[in-house]
Amino acid sequence: xxxxxxxxxQPMAVKFEKVGDGSYTLDVQGYVCPHPQLYTKKGLEKxxxxxxxxxxxxxPSSGESIAAMCQADGNQIIAKETExxxxxxxxxxRKS
Amino acid sequence: xxxxxxxxxxxxxxPVLATEPRNVIRAxxxxxxxxxxxxxxFAVDHRFIYFSAYLWFGFIYGMSLQxxxxxxxxxxxxLFAVGxxxxxxxxxxxxxxxxxxxxxxxxxxxxxxxxxxxxxxSVIGGLIFGxxxxxxxxxxxxxxxxxxEGSIAALLVVISLSFAQVYVADAGGWxxxxxxxxxxxSTIAKNLPAVITPTDGWYDQFTAGYVWDLxxxxxxxxxxxxxxxxxxxxxxxxxxxxxPAGLILAGIYLGWYRKAYLRDNTSHYRGFRxxxxxxxxxxxxxxxxxxxxxxxxxxxxxxxxxxxxxxxRLNITNAGDLLKSMGYTSGLSIQDTVFDPGYFYIxxxxxxxxxxxxxxxxxxxxxxIFFGIDNGIPNPLLNPVLWMSISVIGGSAVxxxxxNEFKLKMPTLEIATWxxxxxxxxxxxxxxxxxxxxGAFFATVTNGDPSGWLFGLGMTVGGYIGVKFFNWWxxxxxxxxxxxxxx
Numbered sequence: 328x329x330x331x332x333x334x335x336x337q338p339m340a341v342k343f344e345k346v347g348d349g350s351y352t353l354d355v356q357g358y359v360c361p362h363p364q365l366y367t368k369k370g371l372e373k374x375x376x377x378x379x380x381x382x383x384x385x386x387p388s389s390g391e392s393i394a395a396m397c398q399a400d401g402n403q404i405i406a407k408e409t410e411x412x413x414x415x416x417x418x419x420x421r422k423s
Numbered sequence: 424x425x426x427x428x429x430x431x432x433x434x435x436x437x438p439v440l441a442t443e444p445r446n447v448i449r450a451x452x453x454x455x456x457x458x459x460x461x462x463x464x465f466a467v468d469h470r471f472i473y474f475s476a477y478l479w480f481g482f483i484y485g486m487s488l489q490x491x492x493x494x495x496x497x498x499x500x501x502l503f504a505v506g507x508x509x510x511x512x513x514x515x516x517x518x519x520x521x522x523x524x525x526x527x528x529x530x531x532x533x534x535x536x537x538x539x540x541x542x543x544x545s546v547i548g549g550l551i552f553g554x555x556x557x558x559x560x561x562x563x564x565x566x567x568x569x570x571x572e573g574s575i576a577a578l579l580v581v582i583s584l585s586f587a588q589v590y591v592a593d594a595g596g597w598x599x600x601x602x603x604x605x606x607x608x609s610t611i612a613k614n615l616p617a618v619i620t621p622t623d624g625w626y627d628q629f630t631a632g633y634v635w636d637l638x639x640x641x642x643x644x645x646x647x648x649x650x651x652x653x654x655x656x657x658x659x660x661x662x663x664x665x666x667p668a669g670l671i672l673a674g675i676y677l678g679w680y681r682k683a684y685l686r687d688n689t690s691h692y693r694g695f696r697x698x699x700x701x702x703x704x705x706x707x708x709x710x711x712x713x714x715x716x717x718x719x720x721x722x723x724x725x726x727x728x729x730x731x732x733x734x735x736r737l738n739i740t741n742a743g744d745l746l747k748s749m750g751y752t753s754g755l756s757i758q759d760t761v762f763d764p765g766y767f768y769i770x771x772x773x774x775x776x777x778x779x780x781x782x783x784x785x786x787x788x789x790x791x792i793f794f795g796i797d798n799g800i801p802n803p804l805l806n807p808v809l810w811m812s813i814s815v816i817g818g819s820a821v822x823x824x825x826x827n828e829f830k831l832k833m834p835t836l837e838i839a840t841w842x843x844x845x846x847x848x849x850x851x852x853x854x855x856x857x858x859x860x861x862g863a864f865f866a867t868v869t870n871g872d873p874s875g876w877l878f879g880l881g882m883t884v885g886g887y888i889g890v891k892f893f894n895w896w897x898x899x900x901x902x903x904x905x906x907x908x909x910x
Contacts (some may be wrong), residue, residue: 340835343904351908357835359569359576360560361500361893368505369901373910387572387828388492391709395507399683414830 341366349378356385356415363389364396367420371402374422379405382418390416442825450824457482457817460810470745473733474807480726481811484719484767485568485818489828491715493517494565495860496556499886504894508679512705513712514865515668515675517720521869522664524724526655529870533731535765538872539857540637544629545877548856548863552878553885555584555848556860557893558841563769563849563859567812571819576834579842580849581773587850588774589781591626592793598625606632616757619795626854627792634857641871659871667868667876672706680705723767723866730765742807743799754779754801762798762808768862770853772808775800793854856881 341362342354353370355363363384370380382393397404397420406419442450461478464471487493491513498510528534539545556562559580561569566584569577602625609632615621621631642663643654684701691697707713739745743760746752755761762771778788778800789795803809823829834842853859856878858867864882867875 340837341900341904343901343908345908357832357838359574359832359834359838360494360497361504361557361890362560362838362897364501364505364507365893365897366901369898370905373905375910385830385832386574387823387826388494388497388569391492391509391711392497392501392505392507395501395509395709396505399506399679401683401686409827414828 343370346381349375350381351378352381352383354383356383358384358389359386360389360392364392367393368396371400371420371422376422378422380420380422382420383415384418385415387414387416390418393418443827446824446827446829449829450821453817453821453824457814468749470737470749473730473737473739473742473745474810476726476729476733477807477811478814480722480729480767481814482818482821483722484564484811485571485815485820486822487715487718487722487818488564488568488815489571489819489822490718491709491712493568493712493715493719495562495864495882496560496565496886499553499883500557500890500893502675502679503887503890506679508675508705509709509712511675512672513709513716515672516706516713516716517723518668518865518869519665520717520720521723521865522660522668522720522871523656524721525727525870526660528724528728528731529655529659530652531728533728534870535727535731535734536866536870536872538639538641538870539863539867539874540634540639541874541877542634542637543877544634545856545863545874546881546884548852548854549878549881549883550852550885550888551881552849552852552856552859553882553887554889555845555850555852555885556882557886557889558845559849560838560841560845562861563853564815564861566846567769567815568819571816572823573820573829573831574834575832576838576842579834579839580846582777583843583846584770584850584853585773585777586781587847588770588854589778589788591851591854592774592778593624593626593788593791595620595623595625599623599628601625602628602632608632609636615792615796618757618790619792620790621792624791629855630792639872639874642873643871645873655871660869663871663873663876664869673702676702676705680708720869723869727766734765745807746801746805751801751805754799754805756794756796756799758796760797760799761801761806764808764862764866766866767811768808768858768866769812770850770859770862771798772806772812774798774850774854775806776803776809779803852885 344352346352355366363386367382401423403421403423404418405421408417461475498514501507502511561577566577566580570581606628607622610621610628613631621627641659643658646658648654648658681701684704741760742763743755747759778794781788782800794800856863863878864875
């Protein structure tokens with residue numbers, strides 16, 4: 328159980344960053360449905376085949392939709408991690 | 424991180440973590456609170472068992488909703504926004520199950536369901552509600568279970584839709600001028616009690632001058648079945664729920680699932696057999712959602728049975744009788760009733776709670792049909808149906824804690840704005856549609872009431888409109904975020 332704030336008192340806003348060659352992060356913590364899945368969809372649409380997106384989110388129900396969306400679109404979730412005690416999820420998705 | 428083979432991610436698998444000990448303790452504390460509420464109230468007066476019945480069914484609903492991430496906003500939105508049919512499938516499973524259990528309950532003479540009038544209002548109410556629920560990110564029941572997960576945004580939705588309903592039910596003034604003359608005349612002709620001031624308030628005139636003039640029926644009665652078994656099982660369950668749900672599932676399969684299924688099963692294509700296998704694969708794709716659908720359908724049917732049996736044993740027809748006999752007369756309607764559907768319902772009890780607050784602030788919102796004649800404004804502690812809403816939150820919190828998914832989340836200003844704005848639309852839609860995704864859709868289509876499909880149609884179109892807007896809104900924001908990168 329923790330309050331999710333970013334740098335002081337303001338909750339997070341969406342953040343898309345390049346972290347390496349063909350590797351990006353999309354941070355949508357603090358967002359509820361449908362924002363995380365829609366941001367993920369828009370982000371993945373722009374990526375090239377083989378590039379990866381690390382998705383950081385904390386809305387559990389979005390996870391179900393994102394997993395199903397990746398499965399339907401043929402994209403691969405290559406790693407999943409949940410921060411202990413924080414319910415923040417980190418998923419790495421490879422664009423197919 | 425846990426490596427997963429390509430395309431074999433199991434979407435049913437929650438984050439693989441053992442329940443943290445502190446979450447187990449918290450889950451037991453929440454459970455203990457409701458157990459204490461139940462046992463303590465029973466010790467005060469055994470008739471509080473009626474309240475506890477609502478409470479524990481609410482608790483089951485909350486656990487099921489959270490377990491399956493069950494949300495009608497998600498069902499419609501994910502289908503149109505990201506092409507994911509999982510939740511829409513789960514809802515249809517729940518509809519089929521609930522309708523079959525309801526048929527048994529009806530045949531046993533234990534149903535207290537009353538169909539809603541059939542009219543265009545259902546479509547319009549559903550449309551407004553559908554737009555609102557996409558903006559908020561959760562339907563009425565979804566927002567309750569998400570509140571249980573610790574989402575303050577979802578709590579804002581619940582609060583805003585509650586107060587919006589109070590305004591809608593009581594507003595008069597300039598809104599009176601928008602009411603068609605025929606509604607006003609029809610309202611006057613009904614000679615309602617003067618204390619209600621029925622011609623001052625657009626919702627009063629909408630209710631008495633329009634809705635009350637429409638006819639309500641179930642499919643079983645519409646088809647002229649005189650045998651209760653045929654009416655319940657063939658008319659109400661098979662024709663009004665099972666067949667439409669099966670057709671909707673077929674449409675979802677063809678539109679959203681078949682392509683991906685055949686892509687992954689090309690080498691085994693054997694015509695219709697493969698199509699049937701694909702249809703079944705879609706239904707069982709998310710076990711969590713399917714299990715939640717089964718649990719909700721069964722619980723919702725049994726709930727009707729239990730409430731009706733309790734009414735019989737307590738010799739009451741409405742919780743208002745119970746409150747009066749227990750000496751609690753404050754907040755009863757002029758008919759000495761309070762809202763008491765006897766089944767799963769969401770929005771009206773929340774409107775009552777908001778109205779109670781408004782009354783405490785010194786405003787009189789009792790002089791209208793919705794509160795004054797039909798539902799009353801009881802003290803929230805003495806509102807049995809509100810016990811159900813509170814325990815939906817509790818049941819969801821317990822399930823979220825046990826899955827390490829509880830997190831107190833403050834919304835961004837953007838999310839809070841969407842929550843309040845969408846919640847207001849949901850409140851308006853729920854009043855016009857005479858219920859939300861549960862009361863005007865789930866509980867109606869499963870009990871033979873065709874008006875539920877009209878609300879569902881409106882909700883789907885509204886959801887589609889909301890998704891179209893959100894696609895544009897988020898696409899615009901994401902384009903700005905990604906503008907610095909060369910794709």
